[in-house]
Amino acid sequence: MIEDHMMHRPWRMIDRRKSRQIMVGDVPVGGDAPITVQSMTNTLTHDVAATVAQIHALEQAGADIVRVSCPDEESSLALREIVKQVKVPIVADIHFHYKRGVEAAQNGAACLRINPGNIGSEDRVREVIKAAKDNNCSIRIGVNAGSLERDLLEKYGEPCPDAMVESAQRHIQILEEHDFFNFKISCKASDVFMACAAYQQLADVCDYPLHLGITEAGGLRSGTIKSAIGMGNLLWMGIGDTIRVSLSADPVEEIKVGFDILKSLGLRHRGVNIISCPSCARQQFKVIDTVAALEERIAHITTPMTVSIIGCVVNGPGEALMTDIGLTGGGSDNHQVYIGGEKAHRFNSGDKTIVDHIAAMIEEKAAQIEAEKLKSAA
Ligand code: SF4
Secondary structure, rough: HHHHHHHHHHHHOOOOOOOOOOEOOOEEEEOOOOOOEEEEEOOOOOHHHHHHHHHHHHHHOOOOOOEEEEHHHHHHHHHHHHHHHHOEEEEEOOOOOHHHHHHHHHHHOOEOOHHHHHHHHHHHHHHHHHHHHHHHOEEEEEHHHHHHHHHHHHHHHOHHHHHHHHHHHHHHHHHHHOOOOOOEEEEEEEOHHHHHHHHHHHHHHHOOOOEEEEOOOOOOOHHHHHHHHHHHHHHOOOOOOEEEOOOOOOHHHHHHHHHHHHHHOOOOOOOOOEOOOOOOOOOOOOHHHHHHHHHHHOOOOOOEEEEEEEOOOHHHHHHHOOOOOOEEOOOEEEEEEOOOOOOEOOOOOOOOHHHHHHHHHHHHHHHHHHHHHHHHOO
């Protein structure tokens, strides 16, 4: 099993930064809580039906937390209906107007993404913090390299990690002065170097949970790569308590990519982690088509499991050693299946397609793992 592999392979261990824990609704963030995966809706928030439908799709993909924008009163008031119809806690994204923050907290938001330094007068700050406290609502300070305070830009000459951390510290100070500690912080930049340096510095100067993100990362492919490099490095260093992959793509893709980053680092396991070869002239079945079809077939499986799909004996048996289920392509359409690294049986894909055969095995294994979990919990 995956956990045993981790225990016997210390070079895979990641020592997570010790952060304090906050709650976003009923989801813990920070401390020893699992690293959560978030996304954001792109519907009009006041279109309750469309927003709820998108949140349901995100929940289905595994989202732990979902953020929605509240650009106007209609949107912040719509939260009351939205939260009734969804399971995940909702973060209200507030810019410019403190009243939206107050309304969002009063209408069911579990967290406000708002920068207290941008709210304005002391009275307004107090009002937003009071609404958050009264409604058990946490806050995310969201520093962004693209919207730093003017005086910080003048001081540092351009957006840079020092300016971002100084900005974060100002917002932190305001919340602390109001005895508010139920918050997390993000320090995003579209530049991977800048974001990573800022998060590292921030991790050193406070123990608040950190929300990781490479902002405006780009489309599905380029954004995934940037996010995997930036967040992957930070997570590997043990930094990060919740993540959001920003893609100019369907938000569901953000959740999938987020989980894939965490899965690659062994930080969180959800669903099947497929290890497959790129294929070459030695392949004994069509690896690329098989993996694409299999991914689709088993997308509903949430049980953590590793499966190797390898085109031939060059790497197949070796990869199978480290996976729960393994398939190695064999000559004459006769393939070898491994379970737990051991040879289990051979099968001829003429009898049954490879996808059907492996999908059935995965489903059976998932049912078995879930039954064992239930038994040990009883
Ligand atoms: S495992 Fe075999 S089929 Fe796959 S890329 Fe390597 S040599 Fe080619």
